[in-house]
Amino acid sequence: MRTAFDFSPLYRSSIGFDRIFNLLENAPQAVETWPPYDIERSDENNYRVTIAVAGFSEDDLDISHEPNLLIVSGERKKQDEVEYLHRGLPVRPFTRRFELADHMTVTGASLNNGLLTIDLVRQVPEEMKPRRITIAKQDGARKAGQVEKPKQAA
Structure with missing residues (x-):
């Protein structure tokens, strides 16, 4: 497309x-709007994703981390034997994908009061970090002059 x-x-x-x-x-x-989520940045390299997953337990949720991709999915495995007169809490299956920058790793996840929290950190290898290059000074100052064209053999 x-x-x-x-x-x-x-x-x-x-x-x-x-x-x-x-x-x-x-x-x-089409933009997916469920489940709702927040993305927080606590400093330059630490991030937190918080997803509202009321009604799901730890066993119902799956978090997978691939290069540059975080996938969170949920599906209720056990159905309640309750007859609902009104069912307002959505418990439908979902999959939420987050595109990650290079060198992002998941450091932990927790479920508390219906909020799934996933902590991320960016760990850029030392050889990939920007470094400052010093310019060497020459001993003798060169005067500006005309560059001569190399002579060609006949």
């Missing part, structure tokens, strides 16, 4: 951002 935007001019001037443009091209048109 194509969007109304043409990203080809941006492809020419960007290196390594192809994945971002592919995500924009393949973005789903």
Whole structure:
């Protein structure tokens, strides 16, 4: 499916951002709104995803982490033997996907009072972090001059 935007001019001037443009091209048109969730950032490298999953137990939920993708799904495994006059709490199966940045790892998850909390941390390897390059100074100052064209052999 194509969007109304043409990203080809941006492809020419960007290196390594192809994945971002592919995500924009393949973005789903229908937005999932259930279950509701929050994403918090406590500092530069620590994040927390909180999902409202009232009515689900730990056994009903599944969290999987793939490279650049966090998948949370839930399905009630046991049905209550109760006759409901009104059922207002949604307990339908769900799958929620979160696109993660590079080097994100899940450090923990907990379920408390109907809120599933997933902690994430970004651990960029030392060799991938930006580093400052010093410029070496030359001993003798060179004067500006005209560059001569190399002579060609006849």
